[in-house]
Amino acid sequence: MCGIAGLFHLDTPKPVDPLRIERMCDALVHRGPDGGGVWIAPGVGLGHRRLSIIDVAGSPQPMASVDGRAMLVFNGEIYNYRELRAELRALGATFRTDGDSEVILAAWQQWGRDCLSRLHGMFAFALYDLTERTLLLARDRFGVKPLFYVPLSDGSLAFASELKGLLAHPLLRREIDPLAVEDYLAWGYVPDHRSILAGVHKLPAGHSLLLRAGAPLPGPVQWWDLSFAERLRGKPADLEAELLHLLRQAVSSRMVADVPLGAFLSGGVDSSSVVALMAEASATPVRTCSIGFDVGALDETGYADRVARQFGTHHQARTVSPDDFEHADDLVGMFDEPFADASALPTWRVCQLARETVTVALSGDGADEAFGGYRRQRFHHHEERLRGLLPAGVRTGLFGTLGALYPKADWAPRPLRAKTTLLALAEPGEAAYARALAINDPAARDRLFSEGFLRLRGDYRAEQPLIAMMQGASARSGLDRAHYADLRFWLPGDILTKVDRTSMAVSLEAREPLLDHRLVEFAAGLPEALRVRGGQGKWLMKAAMRRYLPDDILFRPKQGFVTPISAWFRGPLAGAARAIAGSAPLARTGWFDTARLGIIAEAHIAGQRDHGRLLWQLMMLDRSLDRLGIT
Incomplete structure (x- = not known):
C-alpha cells in the first residue's frame, strides 16, 4: 500500500518543481514509510511513497515501462497480476520485475483504457503516457483506495491519495463548500460526489479520468458499475457451492504477500468466515487479532477466542477502555475532512494491534452491503412489499398522517418505535431508504442551520444525489436498490474511508476479500429469498459457511x-x-443557530435527551475546520 501525488499542466507544459511534489508526498509518508521517489518531465510530475508488500526490493516507483514510454505511480494491489503477466507475455510483453506495478504499465500499452476491466483488485493510480502526452487517473470498482484531485490557478491539476497531499500545495484554496456541510450533517461523512473544500474532487469509485495536454479538463468516465438486472437460476445447493468457490477464490487471492499477513477477527460472521477460509488455504497458522472492551455489553472477544481456537490461529487480543475521547484530534488528522463515524476509534486501535505483528490484514468488510446484513435493508425489503399493496396517494395520506401523529419514542422498545416506519411508508422507496441512512433528516438539519446558511444552501438537499443514484440503478426491486445505495454510496464514503485512513495511519495494508467484484456481482444476481429470509440477512452466505462455523x-x-x-x-x-455553541470555530462560521446548539448541548449534559451522536458530529466538524485553518 502506498501514497501517490502529482501535478499535470493541462494548457502548456510548464516546468514542475520536484520539491513541490516531494512536499505533497511528505504529507503522505504514513502511507508509505519504506521509500519514495519523484519523476518529472515538461508539464508533469509524479510522486510516490511506498509500503513494500510484493516484490519488496524490485518494484520502486515512479516506475517506467520497459520501453520508457509510460510512467506509473500506483497505490493498491492487483490480485490477478500473475495471470495478466502470463497473458501479456504471450502477446509479446517483457518484464523486469516480479511485482504488479509493471503489469499495469504493460496492460495499458496493450489495451489502453480498456485495461481497467482486466484488473482485479484495489487501486488508485496515475499513468503518464509520454508519447500521447496523456495522464490517466483511475480508481478501483468499489473505491477501496482514495484519489483526490483539484484544478489550480496556474493551469495545473494536482492529485493525491489524501486531501492532506493537496493541502501541501500553496495554490490550494481553503474555502469550504457549503453543500458539503449539508451532506456531512446528513450522513456523518462527506460523500464521494463532494469534498469539504470547494473545487476539490474525489475520483468516484469505478471511474477514470483521462487528461490530455492542450485539451480542457474532462469529466470522469465510469468504467464499471454493478447490475442487478439478471437473476441467477439454479438450485439453492448449486448456488451455495458456487458461492463457496467464489469465497475461497477471493480469500486465497488476497493472501499473496512477501511480508507478514494476518486478519482482523471480531467473532462476527464476516471476519470469522474470512479466517476460516484463510486457515483452510494456509499451510501455517493464521495470525489474527481482536480488540475487546472493559464493558461487558460491548465486548465480543469471547466469540473471537472461540473462532481462533477452532482454527488454531496465532491470536492476539487486547482489552482497551472505550474512553478514548482524548484521541479525537488524532482522528481529525487522519481524515482531513470531517468524519463522524465514532467506530473509527476502535478500528484504529485494532489496526495498531495488527501492525505489531503483520503488515497486511484481511478484513470482513463488504458482506453486509452485498448480501443483506443490515437491518435497514431487511426493513426496507418488507416496507417495499407494503408499498406494493397500496397506491401512492393512499399511502401518502394514510401513513403520512399516522406518522405525523405518532410520538417519537427513541427510548421505547424497538417494536414501539413506529414513527419512522410510518413516515417511511408514506414516501417513495428511494426517499425512505435515504431517510434510513441519514443521521439527521431534512427537518432536523433545518432546525440546526442559521437562516443565512439556509439561503446559501438553497434548494439542495443531501438526499437528492442518493435518491437519483438509486433511481438510476440497474435493479429489479427495492431491495436491489438498497444494496446499490450501500455499495455505491455508503461503503466508499464511510466504511472504506474509515478502514483506509485508520490502517494507513499505522502503515498497515487492509484487504477486503468479501469485496471481490466477482463475488459481489454474484450476490447481485441472487434471488431476494437467498439474500434475506425469515428475518435473516446473508442467508446463502450463512448456509455456505455452516460447514465451518x-x-x-x-x-x-x-x-x-x-x-x-x-x-x-x-x-x-x-x-x-x-x-460548539460558543467560542469554537464552528460557532464563528455563522452556519448554525448557536442558541439551538446551546439548548441541545445543555439538554444532553443534563440527561434530558440523548444528542451524543449529533454532538460528536458537530465536534468533529469544528475540529476539522480548525485544522484546515477555517476560523
Whole structure:
C-alpha cells in the first residue's frame, strides 16, 4: 500500500518543481514509510511513497515501462497480476520485475483504457503516457483506495491519495463548500460526489479520468458499475457451492504477500468466515487479532477466542477502555475532512494491534452491503412489499398522517418505535431508504442551520444525489436498490474511508476479500429469498459457511464497534459540547443557530435527551475546520 501525488499542466507544459511534489508526498509518508521517489518531465510530475508488500526490493516507483514510454505511480494491489503477466507475455510483453506495478504499465500499452476491466483488485493510480502526452487517473470498482484531485490557478491539476497531499500545495484554496456541510450533517461523512473544500474532487469509485495536454479538463468516465438486472437460476445447493468457490477464490487471492499477513477477527460472521477460509488455504497458522472492551455489553472477544481456537490461529487480543475521547484530534488528522463515524476509534486501535505483528490484514468488510446484513435493508425489503399493496396517494395520506401523529419514542422498545416506519411508508422507496441512512433528516438539519446558511444552501438537499443514484440503478426491486445505495454510496464514503485512513495511519495494508467484484456481482444476481429470509440477512452466505462455523456465530445479532460518545459528552467532553455553541470555530462560521446548539448541548449534559451522536458530529466538524485553518 502506498501514497501517490502529482501535478499535470493541462494548457502548456510548464516546468514542475520536484520539491513541490516531494512536499505533497511528505504529507503522505504514513502511507508509505519504506521509500519514495519523484519523476518529472515538461508539464508533469509524479510522486510516490511506498509500503513494500510484493516484490519488496524490485518494484520502486515512479516506475517506467520497459520501453520508457509510460510512467506509473500506483497505490493498491492487483490480485490477478500473475495471470495478466502470463497473458501479456504471450502477446509479446517483457518484464523486469516480479511485482504488479509493471503489469499495469504493460496492460495499458496493450489495451489502453480498456485495461481497467482486466484488473482485479484495489487501486488508485496515475499513468503518464509520454508519447500521447496523456495522464490517466483511475480508481478501483468499489473505491477501496482514495484519489483526490483539484484544478489550480496556474493551469495545473494536482492529485493525491489524501486531501492532506493537496493541502501541501500553496495554490490550494481553503474555502469550504457549503453543500458539503449539508451532506456531512446528513450522513456523518462527506460523500464521494463532494469534498469539504470547494473545487476539490474525489475520483468516484469505478471511474477514470483521462487528461490530455492542450485539451480542457474532462469529466470522469465510469468504467464499471454493478447490475442487478439478471437473476441467477439454479438450485439453492448449486448456488451455495458456487458461492463457496467464489469465497475461497477471493480469500486465497488476497493472501499473496512477501511480508507478514494476518486478519482482523471480531467473532462476527464476516471476519470469522474470512479466517476460516484463510486457515483452510494456509499451510501455517493464521495470525489474527481482536480488540475487546472493559464493558461487558460491548465486548465480543469471547466469540473471537472461540473462532481462533477452532482454527488454531496465532491470536492476539487486547482489552482497551472505550474512553478514548482524548484521541479525537488524532482522528481529525487522519481524515482531513470531517468524519463522524465514532467506530473509527476502535478500528484504529485494532489496526495498531495488527501492525505489531503483520503488515497486511484481511478484513470482513463488504458482506453486509452485498448480501443483506443490515437491518435497514431487511426493513426496507418488507416496507417495499407494503408499498406494493397500496397506491401512492393512499399511502401518502394514510401513513403520512399516522406518522405525523405518532410520538417519537427513541427510548421505547424497538417494536414501539413506529414513527419512522410510518413516515417511511408514506414516501417513495428511494426517499425512505435515504431517510434510513441519514443521521439527521431534512427537518432536523433545518432546525440546526442559521437562516443565512439556509439561503446559501438553497434548494439542495443531501438526499437528492442518493435518491437519483438509486433511481438510476440497474435493479429489479427495492431491495436491489438498497444494496446499490450501500455499495455505491455508503461503503466508499464511510466504511472504506474509515478502514483506509485508520490502517494507513499505522502503515498497515487492509484487504477486503468479501469485496471481490466477482463475488459481489454474484450476490447481485441472487434471488431476494437467498439474500434475506425469515428475518435473516446473508442467508446463502450463512448456509455456505455452516460447514465451518457454529450457529451461534452465524446467527447471533450483529454488533459493531461501539464507542460511548453519549457518556463522554456528559462527562469529560461536556466542555467541548458547550464550546460548539460558543467560542469554537464552528460557532464563528455563522452556519448554525448557536442558541439551538446551546439548548441541545445543555439538554444532553443534563440527561434530558440523548444528542451524543449529533454532538460528536458537530465536534468533529469544528475540529476539522480548525485544522484546515477555517476560523
